[in-house]
Amino acid sequence: MKKASGGCRCCEKQVRFSWMRQHYKTCKKYQDEYGVSSIMPKLQISQDATGNSSRNDAISDTGEMANNQIRQGETSGHPTFKCPLCQEANFTRQRLLDHCNNRHLYQIVPVPAPETTEIDIDGGIDQDIFDINEALGLDLFEGDIKLPGERNSIIGDNYRWPHVVPYVLEDSLEMNAKGVILKAFEQYRLKTCIDFKPWEGEKNYISVFKGSGCWSSVGNMQMGLQQLSIGASCDRIGTIQHEFLHALGFWHEQSRSDRDDYVSIIWDRIQSGKGHNFNKYDDKKSDFLNVPYDYNSVMHYSKTAFRNGTEPTIITNIPEFIDVIGQRMGFSEYDLQKLNRLYNCTSSLSFMDTCSFELENVCGMIQSSDDNSDWQRLSQVPAGPNTDHTNMGECKDSGYFMHFDTSAGGEGSTAVLESRILYPKRGFQCLQFYLYNSGNESDQLNVWVREYTSANPNGTLRFIKEIKGSPETYWQLHHVSLNVTSKFRVVFQGVKGSGLSNGGLSIDDINLSETQCPHHVWHIRNFTQLLNTSPAGKGGAVYSPPFYSSEGYAFQVSLYVNGTIDSPFNLGIYLSLISGANDDQLKWPCPWQQGTMILLDQHPDIRQQMSNQRSITTDPLKLSGSSSNYIWDRPDKVGSEATFPNGTKYMRGPGVGTSAFLTHERLRSRNFIKEDGVYILLTMEDISHLLSTQPSILPPLVTTTSASTTKPGPRPTATTKPPSGTKTTTTASTTSTTGSTTQPGEPEVPAFCSDNPCENDGVCVMVNRAPTCRCPAGDNWWYMGEKCERKGSTQENTVIAVSSTITVFVVMLIVTITTAVCLKKKYKQRKENKESVTLEETKTSF
Structure with missing residues (x-):
């Protein structure tokens, strides 16, 4: 007779077999050992020969085995099945159930992953700044401007920031937002003279935090801490550029005094109570700096702003621009003109050089005398290219490139083209250019740098990269990373190979900047055909080759050419982790890798590219919907099987991205498609360092042993007290002094208190082992008191000084009158007593 109960292999508790499944769900030892709650197979319960339940050491169970049966065929009308665990076949339905009950009871096997899903972070909607803020119920001026009182004007130097703007990234910000903010700063450096630096105690600074919505003040409010909110769904680079342009002093484009010449506001389509958002300013309130009206401005409302129905609230007087206004891709050319004029910029910080060879001076490049051939400035070559890359033959009598002919000369013939002398500032550079190879696969282009130092004033050549490959009938984009710290030239060396050539090597549209190069480039050709023939949804998706991040994670990008079924006529883009060679050595779930996908605007000047x-960041704690799986866990655990074009199978994890990446209208509005191809630049980088709280509090006072004065100390590394309405999620760091001693005469830096009792943004430091508040102060105000609870100002001091002066005057007057009366009485008394009064006696009597 079979036993009615058995022992649990984890806690050894005797449990009835009918309750064994439920016991494993609640057995703490079982869950501690395997890390997850057990869900036992929903099959008939039986026991093994010993009467105990059995299992093996795998990951998770199959769930309902009967639902995972694989039909093998039909014999005499009866289907047969294969066991999903041991792969034995030819079972009837009942025999398969008996087989699984007897052989595989409680066996834990991996759950077959569901079909990989795409997670749309935008919910299928291309939400603008104003849509986000409206959904949150924010009543801000013009939808995203915070006004402290009366409206402020950008006219006047007092509303400008210095060219280097101090900032704090508060702990409340999402990690992805922090990374995108830093990328936005890089765009400011590339295209303007405005720089950003972490706050080190400057009087005025911008505090970026995760508030409700996306908003900013206009200009430098001269208020010390000035808030700028990058809330949920605001972490797009165009949105961040927009809000920082507000902070730098710019209103919305359609509020210009001349806007009625270019757009019409349809007032009856505007939501009730929102009409003030469409006010315009006269020249005393705002200055458009003699720059033409800009339909393409990142500061312009979209046609749907604050509408009460489905009709547009703004109509462009030139109809072709109706779908252009409201773009949030990035700075327009006129945005940059206005910003550079307002701040008197004559050059950009990280931009170095650009050349499309349209002028005969070829941008100051020189031919070397150490070669046996030359680069030629041409507009076409019989073997290709037929046009340059800049204009693609669209402009008559223009369109040039540099060409090295490899159809003549012997093997090893070279032609060397050198740039003008360049002066680096940052120590790293990215060289971008287009190459057309109409020669032979053995022909090669070598990139060198000629570095000039005091030890080598004539320059020393350093090899950087060799580029070679099969000839193609199109221009190919290349990036080369440089790391030069002294003045230098970029050197292009063409070398003829051993094979037969009908053409040669051509280069065009060179850009050099002190930025980081993208890690990977995905070139999609015949893109117009894809647009015209691809269906909406997964059937119209194209997948990139596999790429690896610098940390070793394999990933892939999918592009939905015609969007999803719910959101057609858009480009949708998603990032997925895929199974790779390093998976066993990597951390899982994947922690804090930020993937950035850039659809390149192929404008020849990098400063004018839009x-x-x-960007998508891998949060290791992010769950997949209502399941217990982590989105960014190992692809072979949470992904589904896919196949590369060469037949190799791999696992692809969930895709995270947006179905509203770019509308087809905007896709055609710029140089995204060129030579019927698009380029997607990909970068995957570790941003875990942004988890740390930014050192951003006032410098403590440093007391020296050699003087009685105090001096500002080094910038501390503690958590800044967040502004009102924000919450700091990172605990304050503490400074350990273990293992270090202070030598006589060295400054002693106070440590920070574990708790901060100081009010009004005061900083608590330990002085002689006692907490002491360092109170903030401005030019005409300060806080004082044991906890910085009292505020003082110059005006109050003036009142006190005047009051004190009047009081002293009154007191002295009273004393003088009293003294005079007393002396008069005394002289009168002495006269009556016939006493003689001398001066000496008078002095003595007082």
Whole structure:
């Protein structure tokens, strides 16, 4: 007779077999050992020969085995099945159940992953700044401007920031937002003279935090801490550029005094109570700096702003621009003109050089005398290219490139083209250019740098990269990373190979900047055909080759050419982790890798490119919907099987991205498609360092042993007290002094208190082992008191000084009158007593 109960292999508790499944769900030892709650197979319960339940050491169970049966065929009308665990076949339905009950009871096997899903971070909607803020119920001026009182004007130097703007990234910000903010700063450096630096105690600074919505004040409010909110769904680079342009002093484009010449506001389509958002300013309130009206401005409302129905609230007087206004891709050319004029910029910080060879001076490049051939400035070559890359033959009598002919000369013939002398500032550079190879696969292009130092004033050549490959009938984009710290030239060396050539090597549209190069480039050709023939949804998706991040994670990008079924006529883009060679050595779930996908605007000048980009960050604690799986866990655990074009199978994890990456209208509005191809630039980088709280509090006072004065100390590394309405999620760091001693005469830096009792943004430091508040102060105000609870100002001091002066005057007057009366009485008394009064006696009597 079979036993009615058995022992649990984890806690050894005797449990009835009918309750064994439920016991494993609640057995703490079982869950501690395997890390997850057990869900036992929903099959008939039986026991093994010993009467105990059995299992093996795998990951998770199959769930309902009967639902995972694989039909093998039909014999005489009866289907047969294969066991999903041991792969034995030819079972009837009942025999399969008996087989699984007897052989595989409680066996834990991996759950077959569901079909990989795409997670749309935008919910299928291309939400603008004003849509986000409206959904949150924010009543801000013009939808995203915070006004402290009366409206402020950008006219006047007092509303400008210095060219280097101090900032704090508060702990409340999402990690993805922090990374995108830093990328936005890089765009400011590339295209303007405005720089950003972490706050080190400057009087005025911008505090970026995760508030409700996306908003900013206009200009430098001269208020010390000035808030700028990058809330949920605001972490797009165009949105961040927009809000920082507000902070730098710019209103919305359609509020210009001349806007009625260019757009019409349809007032009856505007939501009730929102009409003030469409006010315009006269020249005393705002200055458009003699720059033409800009339909393409990142500061312009979209046609749907604050509408009460489905009709547009703004109509462009030139109809072709109706779908252009409201773009959030990035700075327009006129945005940059206005910003550079307002701040008197004559050059950009990280931009170095650009050249499309349209002028005969070829941008100051020189031919070397150490070669046996030359680069030629041409507009076409019989073997290709037929046009340059800049204009693609669209402009008559223009369109040039540099060409090295490899159809003549012997093997090893070279032609060397050198740039003008360049002066680096940052120590790293990215060289971008287009190459057309119409020669032979053995022909090669070598990139060198000629560095000039005091030890080598004539320059020393350093090899950087060799580029070679099969000839193609199109221009190919290349990036080369440099790391030069002294003045230098970029050197292009063409080398003829051993094979037969009908053409040669051509280069065009060179850009050099002190930025980081993208890690990977995905080139999609015949893109117009894809647009015209691809269906909406997964059937119209194209997948990139596999790429690896610098940390070793394998990933892939999918592009929905015609969007999803719910959101057609858009480009959708998603990032997925895929199974790779390093998976066993990597951390899982994947922690804090930020993937950035950039659809390149192929404008020849990098400063005028308006590329469209989105960033996705791998949060290791992010769950997949209502399941217990982590989105960014190992692809072979949470992904589904896919196949590369060469037949190799791999696992692809869930895709995270947006179905509203870019509308087809905007896709055609710039140089995204060129030579019927698009380029997607990809970068995957570790941003875990942004988890740390930014050192951003006032410098403590440092007491020296050699003087009685105090001096500002080094910038501390503690958590800044957040502004009102924000919450700091990172605990304050503490400074350990273990293992270090202070030598006589060295400054002694106070440590920070574990708790901060100081009010009004005061900083608590330990002085002689006692907490002491360092109170904030401005030019005409300060806080004082044991906890910085009292505020003082110059005006109050003036009142006190005047009051004190009057009081002293009154007291002295009273004393003088009293003294005179007393003396008069005394002289009168002495006269009556016939006493003689001398001066000496008078002095003595007082």
